[in-house]
């Protein structure tokens with residue numbers, strides 16, 4: 251796998267850093283999640299795939315020293331706390347990079363390491379709001395709506411941070427040096443939205459929220475309800491594809507206003523709405539599948555594995571517990587990801603194993619455990 255041999259320490263966090271760690275693990279890195287000793291055995295991290303867990307009390311001097319020892323032999327440290335937390339633990343970048351100049355120290359936060367909000371709490375919706383993008387999301391005359399917590403937490407956070415880490419790993423091959431990655435979800439989300447800024451001159455966003463080409467305003471770029479209460483997604487932007495949409499709907503373009511006449515969009519939408527309500531989703535799929543009309547079914551999470559296209563590509567995987575999840579993307583031809591199919595680790599399940607691997611003696615580990623600086627949980631004790 252592409253990241254085989256890369257050793258990552260991921261300090262346990264909420265959603266973005268666990269996803270970043272899971273990406274690295276899916277593509278072959280050895281990821282050790284560092285949990286608190288008093289966490290529940292069942293971690294909040296639902297993205298522990300392929301990771302091992304150690305439970306370490308970072309509020310103790312020995313706990314900090316253990317983490318420092320692990321960092322000396324690691325390639326990447328991924329930390330998810332607000333600015334200042336690592337410094338107050340004595341684990342700031344200056345300290346860890348002076349001990350291991352090759353370490354890549356990735357800091358995945360909402361607001362970044364500087365600026366007015368750097369020490370403030372926040373969540374995805376706050377980061378997307380500050381990025382400018384939330385102002386563009388939602389329906390006409392309604393409040394902005396956040397698209398689940400996908401945009402900042404996962405796209406602008408987990409994925410962008412993983413990109414930063416892989417770029418830093420690549421650069422390190424030449425320079426032999428690590429570096430600090432300041433991955434702000436506000437900036438990551440905004441960066442993903444570069445098209446929104448850079449396409450303003452095309453007039454794509456000149457109207458109010460929900461009235462533009464790609465924000466639900468256009469009747470040929472939105473969803474429609476079908477006879478059986480399901481939905482179809484329509485993305486027939488270009489005239490040649492729009493023509494195919496009209497063909498499928500059995501409409502004659504000469505009976506309709508022009509595609510790009512903004513003022514006629516409500517009328518066109520009404521006609522399309524009435525049409526789509528006349529057939530079931532399966533019937534529409536039968537009509538549109540294999541055409542260039544850019545019309546697809548809105549598939550639910552439960553239906554996703556059964557869809558023929560996804561099936562043919564094996565786009566979703568099932569783990570040993572029968573849980574469905576997306577297969578890691580993208581597909582690398584020679585060194586594809588090979589996601590682990592076993593269950594996620596319990597908190598502290600691998601403390602003993604990992605500390606032994608990193609050179610601690612059985613006696614030291616036992617002493618740390620007795621003094622509450624680490625916790626070792628065995629799978630047996632969880633049953």
Ligand SMILES: CCCCCCCCCCCC[C@H](C)C(=O)SCCNC(=O)CCNC(=O)[C@H](O)C(C)(C)COP(=O)(O)OP(=O)(O)OC[C@H]1O[C@@H](n2cnc3c(N)ncnc32)[C@H](O)[C@@H]1OP(=O)(O)O
Pocket residue numbers: 261263264265266284285286287306307308309330331332335338339358359360361370371372373374375399403
């Ligand atoms: C009814 C309950 C409802 C809860 C439901 C929860 C469901 C979750 C579902 C996922 C939701 C995802 C949502 C939408 C998100 O947006 S997640 C993204 C959140 N934001 C970020 O990750 C950005 C960066 N992080 C942060 O800003 C903050 O960590 C936070 C998320 C606001 C949380 O703040 P807070 O809990 O105060 O933590 P921090 O200030 O970061 O400090 C962490 C404290 O924990 C300590 N700590 C850490 N590891 C250890 C350890 N191993 N051992 C001992 N202590 C440890 C740190 O030292 C620090 O302690 P202290 O400085 O506070 O004393």
